[in-house]
Amino acid sequence: MKFLDQAKIFIKSGDGGAGAVSFRREKHMEFGGPDGGDGGRGGDVIVECVANLNTLIDYRYQQHFKAAKGDHGMGQQRTGGKGDDIILKVPVGTQILDEERDMVVADLTEVGQRLVLLRGGDGGFGNLHYKTSTNQAPRRGDPGWPGKEMWVWLKLKLIADAGLVGLPNAGKSTFLAAVSRARPKIADYPFTTLHPNLGVVYYGQEEFIVADIPGLIEGAHEGAGIGDRFLGHIERCRVLLHLVDGTQDDVAEAYRVVRGELEAYGGGLESKPEVVALNKCDSLLAEDIKDKLEALEAECGHKVYPLSGVSGIGLKEILGTLLQHIKDSKAEDPGVVQASNAIGAGKRGQEGFFRRRKDAEDPDAQFEEGYWGANGEWIWYEDDEDEEEVAAEVDDDSVDDEDEIIDEEDEDDEDDGDDQPNQ
Secondary structure, three states, rough: OOOOOEEEEEEEEOOOOOOOOOOOOOOOOOOEEEEOOOOOOOOOOOEEOOOOOOOHHOOOOOOOOEOOOOOOOOOOOOOOOOOOOOOEEEEEEEEEEEEEOEEEEEEEEEEEEEEEEEOOOOOOOOOOHHOOOOOOOOOOOOOOOOOOEEEEEEEEOOOOEEEEEEEOOOHHHHHHHHHHHHOOOOOOOOOOOOOEEEEEEEEOOOOEEEEOOOOOOOHHHOOOOOOOHHHHHOOOEEEEEEEEEOOOOOOOHHHHHHHHHHHEEEEOOOOOOOOEEEOOOHHOOOOHHHHHHOOOOOHHOEEEEEOOOOOOOOOHHHHHHHHHHHHHHHOOOOOOOOOOOOOOOOOOOOOOHHHHHOOOOHHHHHHOOOOEEOOOOEEOOOOOHHHHHHHHHHHHHHHHHHHHHHHHHHHHHHHHHHHOOOO
């Protein structure tokens, strides 16, 4: 099954049915009168959180969902039936955001949660409703009220206790396969992991869930590599396990790159408890392990654990540390960790701000005036005075160019006059 963690859909509740205009006309009945019934209410748009889903693939090929209209009222005081509701089933951990993606409409974190997103329109009144002592034969029947419609974003953020972060090929998938029964794809090239993976870890009589996401590279918050869109899946984690590839020359720089991307993304990831591990220690000498552990501890400011997912070095100590952080966090906040409404930049085809800044001769002078846009783009502040100066410079340049063109034409005319033979 293809993994899909976000989708944009259109929803519309049903319109209300129209009221009927009818009169009772029967033989041998002394008194007749109005008997038109009211229209039925339109169907609602309901979202339900279910347990047997782990992706939003159902909303990949169908983006429009409309509830049924209410039935019209009929004679003999018959009220129209209510339109059928439409139920959207989503996996646990789904957030519903408005079209602009700046407000969380709902956050579904428990199985069985139901929410009415849009209520159906009310049915119109029939002429029986308007019968009074002074108006005994009303001929008024109201149309039903229209339903509501809107575009919404569905954003899936997996619910896990611990999240794995690190550069590509840091050994995250190998670690997940070593401590759980998950079998993610493992290879020796970057970005082998293309979508998040979950694994259940059993430690003694306890168990917890670990989430593995694709690796981060410098500039991921601007779309470099796979981008940072999958960071949303570790926003609900109670602790982060930061794996650093021990075979790299500068492990401190590798740590700084990932931490910088977490801070640039936001969503509370920069403030979560963090456990740092020097991975792939089975490929290092003892003195190299000691030196790199000291360098990492000096950079992060706390203890760094040696680790190897292949040989099993330090696995029990790491799992015990993660479990203790999870227990402490649950004791303080037993509910599901609240996630932000950040979507993530994702991968874009355009050149990112990080690359432009890196290639600039004087990046501080060029990029100090501006701010980040809603979609991750860099926007410069607009200065009216600067624009006027630029316009004036352009006008001056154009005038100078015109003077040069006129001078050149005069010179050409003089040359042509000299070349003409005397008659």
